[in-house]
Every structure is written in C-alpha cells, then in structure tokens.
Amino acid sequence: MISIFELFTVGIGPSSSHTVGPMKATKDFVTGLDLGNVRSITVTLYGSLALTGKGHGSDKAVMLGLKGEDPETVDPELANQLHKDLLDDTKVTIDFTPKLPKGAHANTLDCIAYDKLNKELKRERYFSIGGGFILKQSQPATKASTFDFPNNFKTGDELLSFCIDKDCSISEIVLENEKALKNDTEIDSQLEFLWTTMKDCIKRGTSKEGELPGGLKVQRRAQDLHNDLQSGKIANKATEAMEWLSMYAIAVNEENAAGGRVVTAPTNGAAGIIPSVLHYFEKFERPIGKQELRTFFLTAGAIGYLFKTNASISGAEMGCQGEVGVASSMAAAGLTALLGGNPQQVECAAEIAMEHHLGLTCDPIKGLVQIPCIERNAMGAIKAVNAAQLALKRTLENRKITLDRVIRTMKKTGEDMKSTYKETSKGGLAVFGVEC
Incomplete structure (x- = not known):
C-alpha cells in the first residue's frame, strides 16, 4: 500500500x-x-x-x-x-x-x-x-509498497469489509493507516497544506488573463467566468452551482497548463476536479474544517489507491479514463462521504463516476495539456457531483456494478485501447483538431 x-x-x-x-x-x-x-x-x-x-x-x-x-x-x-x-x-x-x-x-x-x-x-x-x-529499472520496488499498514486492503470489497468489521467509515480506516506513519498533528498539517495549495492555485487562476503558452493561442477564461459569477451575471440561476464548479476546475487547469503549482490529484492533467468539488462543497454546503478535510481527502485517497493498484492512473496506459475518470471517481467518493453517505454509497458514487468515463481517450492537441484537457476537468467535476447525488439515493440491493468490477473494466478497456488514443497526440482531437 x-x-x-x-x-x-x-x-x-x-x-x-x-x-x-x-x-x-x-x-x-x-x-x-x-x-x-x-x-x-x-x-x-x-x-x-x-x-x-x-x-x-x-x-x-x-x-x-x-x-x-x-x-x-x-x-x-x-x-x-x-x-x-x-x-x-x-x-x-x-x-x-x-x-x-x-x-x-x-x-x-x-x-x-x-x-x-x-x-x-x-x-x-x-x-x-x-x-x-x-x-x-534497477530498483523497481519502493519502500512504501512494502510497508505493513494496519488495514491492508487491495480491493474495494476488502475496504468495505474493514468498514463493516470495525463499524467505521472509509476515512477512519485510512486514518488508522496514516497514523502508522504520522501523528495527528502531522496528518492535519499536511491536509491543510494540500487544501491551501489548491485554494492558492484557484486564486492565481482567477487573477490572470491572456494567452496560455504553447502556440495554440488558447485564452484564459477563468478570470472572466469568476468576475461574471461574482457580479451575478449568469445566464441561468438554476445552473449557478455548476457554473461555479466549472470555473473552479478551469482556473486550476489553466494554471496547470501554464506550468503553475498544482496538487497532483491524482495527476496534473486531472488536477482541477478534486479542488473544484471541495470548493463547491464549501460554497454551497458548509465551511471546510479539519474534520471535513480528513473525510474528503482520506476517502478520495482510498479510491485513488484502488485504481492505481488494480489498474493505472497513467494516461499513456489507460487514456484519459485513467486521469480525469479516476479524479472524478475520487471526488465523487469524497463528496458522498462529506454529505453523510455510508461506505457502500461512497463506493457506489466512485463506481458511477468511473462508469461514465470508461473509454475516454487522451488526445491533447499538439501535446499541450489545454484542448480538451481544461474543459474536460470541468466536465469531470460535474459528473462527480452528479454521481454523488445518484449514489446517495441508491440502496445497496439495487446496486448492479461494484467498484472492483468497474476498475477491472477500466483496466481492460485501457489495454484494448489503441496507443494512438493514449497520450501520443496521434489520434482523436489531436489529429482532427489540428486547425486549432
């Protein structure tokens, strides 16, 4: 682990x-x-x-x-x-x-x-x-992979078993593991550092304008989107929450495209989804404190670990389902936990989010992490929120697809996907969108 x-x-x-x-x-x-x-x-x-x-x-x-x-x-x-x-x-x-x-x-x-x-x-x-x-190549095994954590799970089913046996949440299971490496103060300090870095990234993204580097002449939009939302200039009040969510994600990924500092979550190409969903929760639900950070990040981290262990989070191996898809799945799980979902509902949300990213290609135009990557993060964030809402209304007996099954499906889909669609810029929009 x-x-x-x-x-x-x-x-x-x-x-x-x-x-x-x-x-x-x-x-x-x-x-x-x-x-x-x-x-x-x-x-x-x-x-x-x-x-x-x-x-x-x-x-x-x-x-x-x-x-x-x-x-x-x-x-x-x-x-x-x-x-x-x-x-x-x-x-x-x-x-x-x-x-x-x-x-x-x-x-x-x-x-x-x-x-x-x-x-x-x-x-x-x-x-x-x-x-x-x-x-x-000379040293393939890492120290972390051999550490003996108290709750050593490798699958979603094993994670749920720990939750049932100990009558606790996914975040509590992961917290026990983290305490084997750090004390409470160190854990909370690191979580606060991650959250602060995410917030700073959004602030930078919404304060800058102009053209992103690389030659595509993509203009930054987050500042204008933010200003319109702040001033109340939105097209539809019914979609206000989704517009804030999209703006947060775009701000992060414009900063990422410009070479700025981001939190890898779980990759840079998908770095906008998790912070945007957490910002969405803070704006429309309640303030973020120590417990909220623990619940969200520890839950999301458990889901990310399952994908990394049983498939991959590399776009060059899995396509963008392994980046934006995994980030959306992690964010959906974290949000569901924050909204009071039980471990089964948390895993259900993660499964729903990935289920609707299966087969997503990684086809960046000119090899730049801009088109379609920036907007794709906004879409991944919206799917994460939607997945959480659906999971909270689903009962266990109505569940047909488990998280473990969707992870196996993602892995097989990535293996079957042609290499031209896996971060090579030789297929998809990278070819048919070259006039951009």
Whole structure:
C-alpha cells in the first residue's frame, strides 16, 4: 500500500507523468554523481514522453531535474528563465525516440553520464508511471509498497469489509493507516497544506488573463467566468452551482497548463476536479474544517489507491479514463462521504463516476495539456457531483456494478485501447483538431 500523501503531492504543470516524473527521475540520476568528472549527459525519452514531451514540457523538466530542482519546491515563475539558461549547457543532450524499447513502460527515459574520457560513468532507466510516481529499472520496488499498514486492503470489497468489521467509515480506516506513519498533528498539517495549495492555485487562476503558452493561442477564461459569477451575471440561476464548479476546475487547469503549482490529484492533467468539488462543497454546503478535510481527502485517497493498484492512473496506459475518470471517481467518493453517505454509497458514487468515463481517450492537441484537457476537468467535476447525488439515493440491493468490477473494466478497456488514443497526440482531437 501507499500513503495518500504519495497520491496527493505538490508539483508544477502541465503533466505529472511528463513533467513531474522526468524531473524526479533526472534529479535522482544526478544525486551522488560526481558532476566534476562528467563530460556529458544524454537523456532519451521514449514512447509517449517522446511524442508529447515537448508540449508537456518534458525537456524543461529534464533540465531542471539535472540542475537538482524538485517539482514541489521549484519556483514556477523562475523555472522558465532557469530552463532558458540551462539550454546553453552543451553537456546535456535530450533525444526524443518514439519507438519504445521492448517491454518498456509507455513513459520510459534513459539517462547516461559520460566521464571526461567519454567513457560511460553511470546509466539508469526510469519509468514515469503516472501521478508523478517513478520506478527505476534497477530498483523497481519502493519502500512504501512494502510497508505493513494496519488495514491492508487491495480491493474495494476488502475496504468495505474493514468498514463493516470495525463499524467505521472509509476515512477512519485510512486514518488508522496514516497514523502508522504520522501523528495527528502531522496528518492535519499536511491536509491543510494540500487544501491551501489548491485554494492558492484557484486564486492565481482567477487573477490572470491572456494567452496560455504553447502556440495554440488558447485564452484564459477563468478570470472572466469568476468576475461574471461574482457580479451575478449568469445566464441561468438554476445552473449557478455548476457554473461555479466549472470555473473552479478551469482556473486550476489553466494554471496547470501554464506550468503553475498544482496538487497532483491524482495527476496534473486531472488536477482541477478534486479542488473544484471541495470548493463547491464549501460554497454551497458548509465551511471546510479539519474534520471535513480528513473525510474528503482520506476517502478520495482510498479510491485513488484502488485504481492505481488494480489498474493505472497513467494516461499513456489507460487514456484519459485513467486521469480525469479516476479524479472524478475520487471526488465523487469524497463528496458522498462529506454529505453523510455510508461506505457502500461512497463506493457506489466512485463506481458511477468511473462508469461514465470508461473509454475516454487522451488526445491533447499538439501535446499541450489545454484542448480538451481544461474543459474536460470541468466536465469531470460535474459528473462527480452528479454521481454523488445518484449514489446517495441508491440502496445497496439495487446496486448492479461494484467498484472492483468497474476498475477491472477500466483496466481492460485501457489495454484494448489503441496507443494512438493514449497520450501520443496521434489520434482523436489531436489529429482532427489540428486547425486549432
């Protein structure tokens, strides 16, 4: 198992698998390396990293990681200038090679360092497996995956069994696990940090205007949407809540597209859904306090863990059902718990949200996390709220599809999906929307 604080992390946009992952990988590569003895470094990006890497800022992330920058602490405002300065470094070569090595993950990168005699000094292969998680070929197992949590569940059914046996909620089950790693104060402090980062991201997103980088000439809209809502200029009072929800999601994902700081939830490409749903709850239900943060994030984290463990949260493996679909499922679960739903209803909400994202492709135009990604987050947030409302009105005996079954279905759908629809920009809107 993993801690939810490995699932919810802070980084810069626009992509967790193509920006955060490569930055972590190259930072890891130079750690302990005698740079004074290094003549050159070659980084080769394969598969989806090669096909959409430039639009996703993978080359920028590689350079920042080699400089020792960390995605959680790097200053987004200075990152672009730092990247420009690093481009003059003739020691580094970045190759984009679409063809994957045999048996490699869809997001694979090789790092090789050469000494002053041009002899190989160090070599490592990394896999960016989604959500900012990386694996090293030489060290595939992680410490977190072997930690013995008190409530060690791997499926939705096992999670429900813990809830029934202990007569408690999903968030309480997860809290027991987190307490094996942190004390109450540390847990609450980290949850508050995540929530504050999300709120700050929305504030930045609603305060900026102009064109997003990358060449598509996409104009920021969140500021205008926010101003219209604040002034009461909305087309239909009946849809006001949904308009606020969409605005929150768009604000986050415009910031993400611009390389701003976001919470990976569970990926950067889907980073707008969870904060927008939590903001929606705060605006239309009740204020967010310590207990609300625990209930929402711990519940959502449990659902995200199930998808990551039994399928994938990588768009390059699952298509966008593994990103926006999973985020919508997590948000639906967290919202249902906040609204008083029992564990069965929480899992039902998660299942409904994913059921209606099955088959969703990942087809970003020009490899940029803008079209259709920004609006897709708004749609995922709306589906999450709708799923929660439906689940709260459903009785257990009327339930036909379990969460475990829909996760297996998502995994099989992703495996059957052509690679052209899995973050390669070789199919879907990426091809037919090129006139944009």
